[in-house]
Amino acid sequence: MALRIGMIGPGGMGQAHLDRIRTVIAGGEIAGVSDIAADNVATVSEKYGVTGFASSEELIASPEVDAIMICSHGPGHEPDVIAAIEAGKPVFCEKPLTPTADAALRIMEAEQKAGRRLVTVGFMRRFDRSYREMKALLDSGEVGETLIVHNRHRNPTVPAHYTWDMAINDTAIHEIDTMRWLLEEEIVSVRVDKPKKTSHRFEHLQDPLMVIMQSESGVWIDDEVFVNNQHSYDIQCEAVAELGTIRLSDQHAIERTGTLGRFNTLTMDHNQRFYGAFVTEVQEWITAAARGEHTGSTTWDGYAAACVCDAGVRALETDGPVAVEMIDKPALYS
Ligand SMILES: NC(=O)c1ccc[n+]([C@@H]2O[C@H](COP(=O)([O-])OP(=O)(O)OC[C@H]3O[C@@H](n4cnc5c(N)ncnc54)[C@H](O)[C@@H]3O)[C@@H](O)[C@H]2O)c1
Numbered sequence: 125m126a127l128r129i130g131m132i133g134p135g136g137m138g139q140a141h142l143d144r145i146r147t148v149i150a151g152g153e154i155a156g157v158s159d160i161a162a163d164n165v166a167t168v169s170e171k172y173g174v175t176g177f178a179s180s181e182e183l184i185a186s187p188e189v190d191a192i193m194i195c196s197h198g199p200g201h202e203p204d205v206i207a208a209i210e211a212g213k214p215v216f217c218e219k220p221l222t223p224t225a226d227a228a229l230r231i232m233e234a235e236q237k238a239g240r241r242l243v244t245v246g247f248m249r250r251f252d253r254s255y256r257e258m259k260a261l262l263d264s265g266e267v268g269e270t271l272i273v274h275n276r277h278r279n280p281t282v283p284a285h286y287t288w289d290m291a292i293n294d295t296a297i298h299e300i301d302t303m304r305w306l307l308e309e310e311i312v313s314v315r316v317d318k319p320k321k322t323s324h325r326f327e328h329l330q331d332p333l334m335v336i337m338q339s340e341s342g343v344w345i346d347d348e349v350f351v352n353n354q355h356s357y358d359i360q361c362e363a364v365a366e367l368g369t370i371r372l373s374d375q376h377a378i379e380r381t382g383t384l385g386r387f388n389t390l391t392m393d394h395n396q397r398f399y400g401a402f403v404t405e406v407q408e409w410i411t412a413a414a415r416g417e418h419t420g421s422t423t424w425d426g427y428a429a430a431c432v433c434d435a436g437v438r439a440l441e442t443d444g445p446v447a448v449e450m451i452d453k454p455a456l457y458s
């Protein structure tokens with residue numbers, strides 16, 4: 125029987141997941157949706173021909189729902205993740221698990237009380253083919269120790285509800301998680317440098333900014349976060365190791381040559397750039413959840429990333445590096 129999935133917050137990201145579950149992913153079906161916006165429940169339940177629930181509580185409690193996907197905005201995730209854990213249902217929560225570490229800690233406490241891993245965090249870059257090839261090469265030892273990693277995270281633009289701290293806890297969080305996964309160690313300090321501001325969009329944002337991090341072993345990591353570049357969704361990563369550098373290539377399938385020159389099409393959003401990663405991530409979650417198993421990033425990963433974000437948000441308000449504070453890893457996540 126297909127895993128019956130209830131989705132909370134089927135907006136842009138959620139509907140992209142719904143579409144792939146309906147078309148390219150096996151083993152899951154949409155049982156129903158809920159949203160803080162009643163009109164969105166009506167629209168989406170009609171579009172997909174599924175039950176519209178009046179609240180996330182009703183959706184989570186429904187006997188027609190086996191597993192939960194949470195695609196609402198980050199600050200709203202905590203109560204729904206905890207309710208899903210308390211109902212004993214596997215839950216896939218889009219990143220960030222929570223924007224702050226204290227909220228993630230409460231989720232971790234609820235999961236430890238339940239005694240099993242129920243939460244998967246949607247850090248989809250771990251499933252991207254190019255990042256995986258980079259990690260495999262670094263893990264092979266062929267290029268020696270990693271010394272420096274350069275990242276660039278550029279978006280064409282962000283929505284009006286994007287607050288100043290989201291540059292860290294909604295955008296840079298991708299690199300924060302990817303660096304923890306790639307290097308297999310924690311990030312211990314964060315500094316944020318503030319270059320000249322773009323005049324395009326939103327006075328309240330410090331955009332672009334440079335996030336400078338250090339890992340436990342001393343790997344130096346930089347991340348240019350520029351969320352209103354006006355032209356493309358441009359994700360770059362280069363690892364500098366003792367015996368070579370490894371860089372993600374430009375993410376285009378073809379290169380066109382003609383009278384105007386040689387060029388390739390730019391990706392414009394996460395769905396274009398990480399389509400394959402999203403499919404693999406959600407497929408693996410559905411397969412595991414249907415078997416009663418856990419897969420993907422854990423609540424610990426969501427918590428650890430949030431701890432780095434807390435330090436990053438503090439660093440955004442000050443000068444100089446801020447130390448990352450986190451508890452010891454609980455046994456459930458070892
Ligand atoms: N992995 C990625 O690359 C990626 C890309 C985009 C978004 N996201 C994440 O997905 C989530 C949603 O982002 P989006 O771009 O789809 O936003 P969106 O605004 O398009 O959709 C969010 C939906 O959630 C609803 N919502 C908001 N708060 C809610 C709450 N407390 N309870 C129930 N519903 C609520 C909104 O009404 C809306 O329908 C965020 O956590 C975001 O960080 C991840």
Ligand SMILES: O[C@H]1[C@H](O)[C@@H](O)[C@H](O)[C@@H](O)[C@H]1O
Pocket residue numbers: 279282294295351394
């Ligand atoms: O929520 C989105 C999403 O995670 C995108 O992948 C990222 O590029 C954006 O900066 C962020 O706001």
